[in-house]
Amino acid sequence: MASGSLLPLASRPAFGTSFDAAFMRQSADQKALAGSVALQTLTEDQPLLPGRYSVEVSINQAYLGQRSITVDHDAQGRGLQACIEANLLREVGVREQALPVALEGDNDCLDLSALIEEAQARLDARNLSLELSIPQASLRRDVMDNIDPSRWDQGIDSAFVNYQISSQARSPQGNGRQTSLDLQFHSGLNFGPWRLRSSQALREGEKSHRQWSQSNTYVQRDLPGKFGNLTFGETFSDGSIFRSLPFKGVQLASDMSMLPDVLQNYAPVIRGVAQTRAKLEVLQNGYPLYSTYVAPGPYVIDDLGVSAGSGELEIVLTEADGQVRRFLQPYSTLGNLLRDGVWRYSATLGRYDGIEQIASPLLWQATLARGGAWDTTLYGGVQGSEHYRAASLGAARDLGSWGALSLDVTQADSDLGRQLGEVRGHSYAARFGKAFQTGTNLRFAGYRYSTQGYRDFDEAVRERNAYTGYLGNRRSRLETSLYQRIGQHSSLSLTLSQDDYWHNDLRRQQYQLQFNTYFGNVSYNLFASQALTTNSKHDRLFGLSISLPLDIVRSANASFDMQSDGIRHSQRASLTGSALDNRLSYVTSASRDEGMSGTAVVVSSASVLIQICAA
Structure with missing residues (x-):
């Protein structure tokens, strides 16, 4: 020796x-x-003496790597066993909150089978390997594309300017030449963890009139440990619970894009029990969506990535003995549904910065939402100012084959000044979404009813300051988005919104109805729409558009449009294309309009739109 x-x-x-x-x-x-x-x-x-060794560790047959493990005689003296320490269990992803006792001493030897039911640790002393078998439900899921925040890189210090130039020239018959020019800048500065952003625009219209504007100037930094960011300057408040409002100030808000891709949108949680080490597959519409292996015992799959809307998942569990079991799990989603354990938050403090520039009252707002058990998300928030207070509370639920539903209620107290005094009211909202087996997808349907004393924040500001453009406080709002697939080449879609108001007969409606189909390389679009501004039937527009690619010119398309609003009829032929990696685009067109008198007026215009974008 x-x-x-x-x-x-x-x-x-x-x-x-x-x-x-x-x-x-x-x-x-x-x-x-x-x-x-x-x-x-x-x-x-015995191939080993008691001591500490570098051992190859695997968890549920997934290789973890080499770890330093203490090996000693077991309590019954029947051989050697590995000392399972708390820090090793944390590293493999054991859910500590699900354990009967807390993991305290990092180097204490733990009885794995007593700590987690059906868990096992098998030491192969000759090959220096340790195989851990832990039920999947007791493990924290390390989701796809998950990178620990400590490894995130802030990037290099830099400055940049993105610019976009849009120029248009028109020559209507008898009206001379008309030109316009738009120059837009999106600039920024990166320094350490901080990012400065600003947008500017220079617009030159007829008679060489020039207008310079600046907006969205703010400085921001990420907070990786909080999965959010901190913003100072001009930005918008969170719009998931209250209406999004422009303001100047500071905001702390979660950033869903910091989460792994599969956690950014809602998906159902799949639960079950495996008899042996089994292969689990998830299929959607017959296509494989997810595949993994689960240890004997209960399992929880909470890192699925599914498409938005609704659908039905098929779960296929293949046991080690070849037995196959199949399950179906329907699901439905809404924009305010979150995955179990995912938080969304915001805290805002600043001055209201409305486009009407009539007042800049103090604005503060806080919102919070969390995805929980039973496919339910709870959310709520508070909002206020010197003369305004509001609080909201709601819940959203995936009802499976019945669709997805959310309900919330908001109470607001508004001080409208000496003449109008203080008012109080409530607003009730319901949202629903579902996909049907017929290919119909009710992507979103929402209805909100507000009592006579309810005001949104911007409504209270406008009414308190007697803004001339104030239409009144809303009584109800209806909105929906519907999509229907027809065969392999066609689809029908409808978007609709309608607002009505207290104390007047005003009803604002807008809709867009489109039928799309294509044959070969030619696409057809038949549409009808109504503008939001008034109820006049002249705002209703009907039309047909035909588009086809041109082989003689690269990245070019020709289109033919016919439109009518009942009084005015027009036809137009256009040629569109791009070059320089889509940094330059152009449009040329010729049109013919027929006015109210019935006399055809040939506009015969040739217009060119040049757009250059660079970084």
């Missing part, structure tokens, strides 16, 4: 043979009985 080690050089001795440990050479730093212990281990066919 070499100095400094106790590695035996002979095979197991024959029965009845014994050796004197005094003939073994030992280094000065070894214990006096080390030779005797080594001989006893060799005689008992």
